Amino acid sequence: MKVCFTAKGATLDSPSEDRFGRAPYFIILESETGAFEAIQNPYADGAGGVGPKAAQILIAHDVKALISGQVGGNAREVLASAGISMYTYRTGGSVKDAFDQFTKNSLVRSE
Amino acid sequence: MRLAVASGKGGTGKTMVAANLAFMLTQTERVTLVDCDVEEPNLHLFFPAPATTTEVTGPVPVVDENTCQYCGLCEEFCQYGAMTVLRSRVLFFPELCHSCGGCTLVCPNGAIHEEPKQIGTTTISTPLPRLNLISGMLKTGNPHAVPIIRAAKKLAASDPLVICDTAPGTSCPVVETLDGCDACILVTESTPFGLHDLQLAVDVTARLGVPAGIIINWSDGKDQATIEFCMDHDLEVMMTIPFDREIAAIQSRGELLCRVRPEWQKAFAALFVKCSTLAGVDR
Numbered sequence: 001m002k003v004c005f006t007a008k009g010a011t012l013d014s015p016s017e018d019r020f021g022r023a024p025y026f027i028i029l030e031s032e033t034g035a036f037e038a039i040q041n042p043y044a045d046g047a048g049g050v051g052p053k054a055a056q057i058l059i060a061h062d063v064k065a066l067i068s069g070q071v072g073g074n075a076r077e078v079l080a081s082a083g084i085s086m087y088t089y090r091t092g093g094s095v096k097d098a099f100d101q102f103t104k105n106s107l108v109r110s111e
Numbered sequence: 112m113r114l115a116v117a118s119g120k121g122g123t124g125k126t127m128v129a130a131n132l133a134f135m136l137t138q139t140e141r142v143t144l145v146d147c148d149v150e151e152p153n154l155h156l157f158f159p160a161p162a163t164t165t166e167v168t169g170p171v172p173v174v175d176e177n178t179c180q181y182c183g184l185c186e187e188f189c190q191y192g193a194m195t196v197l198r199s200r201v202l203f204f205p206e207l208c209h210s211c212g213g214c215t216l217v218c219p220n221g222a223i224h225e226e227p228k229q230i231g232t233t234t235i236s237t238p239l240p241r242l243n244l245i246s247g248m249l250k251t252g253n254p255h256a257v258p259i260i261r262a263a264k265k266l267a268a269s270d271p272l273v274i275c276d277t278a279p280g281t282s283c284p285v286v287e288t289l290d291g292c293d294a295c296i297l298v299t300e301s302t303p304f305g306l307h308d309l310q311l312a313v314d315v316t317a318r319l320g321v322p323a324g325i326i327i328n329w330s331d332g333k334d335q336a337t338i339e340f341c342m343d344h345d346l347e348v349m350m351t352i353p354f355d356r357e358i359a360a361i362q363s364r365g366e367l368l369c370r371v372r373p374e375w376q377k378a379f380a381a382l383f384v385k386c387s388t389l390a391g392v393d394r
Contacts, residue, residue, distance in 0.1 A: 046192075048191060048192065048207065049189075049190075049191040049192020049193060049204070049207040050192060051192065052192045052193075052195040052202070052204060052207075053192045055195070056186070056195065059197070074192070074204050074207065077202060077204075078195045078197070078202055081197055081200060081202060082197055
């Protein structure tokens with residue numbers, strides 16, 4: 001299953017980013033193999049309406065779960081409609097730590 | 112003649128100037144005041160009167176999901192992220208839509224048409240025999256002020272003497288208000304913030320080709336930096352209003368300086384002559 005993390009950088013050691021639509025990077029990780037891909041968010045500095053556009057990146061990459069600090073209302077509606085589940089991680093740790101917490105099932109799912 | 116009162120910085124006294132200038136002029140002629148600060152209109156507080164309200168609408172797209180092929184061209188076109196096309200569903204976010212109509216044009220299946228959505232109101236009243244007051248008001252939650260300003264200005268389109276009170280700042284609502292004006296009064300205050308934002312506002316009027324003159328409000332007498340800036344940019348300081356507790360109190364009570372202290376009418380009459388000169392209108 002593909003899981004997406006919002007991150008400040010392009011590696012698993014990068015700190016996680018609380019914001020979704022304006023996150024500098026999306027790290028998309030295949031949870032079975034641990035293989036990952038870092039996508040620079042083209043909407044990070046966009047003027048407005050970045051949430052739904054960023055959500056489309058996740059849909060295009062067939063992501064099934066998103067781990068982020070805060071997802072805005074519009075993005076949330078798009079992600080929920082696309083069947084992508086959302087989990088809250090906002091302790092500021094690395095993407096690797098967020099993934100560990102996710103696999104241990106200790107992250108809270110947000111509706 | 113169409114005059115705008117703008118400032119850059121908020122709270123410098125735009126509305127005070129617009130209200131008193133209009134009040135003074137109504138002693139001798141017909142004036143239309145247009146409150147273009149549609150996010151926070153307040154001229155009506157100085158001129159309470161029964162008003163007629165008209166709805167302002169803007170077009171928003173409606174997708175016919177029976178015709179839609181979910182090709183995603185509308186989403187690709189929309190720069191504001193208002194359209195999201197999923198595999199078998201289209202999500203539309205009205206608060207992101209700028210009513211540009213582009214999605215209806217790019218849809219290859221004719222699946223999108225536009226319907227009007229209420230975005231605000233205009234009100235019109237006659238608080239004094241020679242005064243028309245038009246106010247635009249944005250509907251709460253709608254972020255697009257420009258169409259309301261356009262609608263409010265349109266109501267004054269055939270009036271001979273119009274004074275537009277603008278929103279603070281230098282963004283689209285100010286640009287829309289200044290469009291078509293013959294001259295602009297820029298109200299600043301004796302603070303570094305006032306001067307900083309005046310510089311931005313002067314840049315906007317210059318780019319739009321609207322002649323501008325300056326009023327220094329809340330003057331504590333230490334206006335050298337502002338005066339130097341005006342001299343450097345060939346801008347006339349048309350009026351200086353002192354920092355005065357009584358003026359502030361009159362204003363806070365919703366009263367008009369020119370009515371409570373009629374001696375001020377002369378100063379506003381002189382201001383109007385200077386504005387006419389700026390606008391190139393012989394009065």
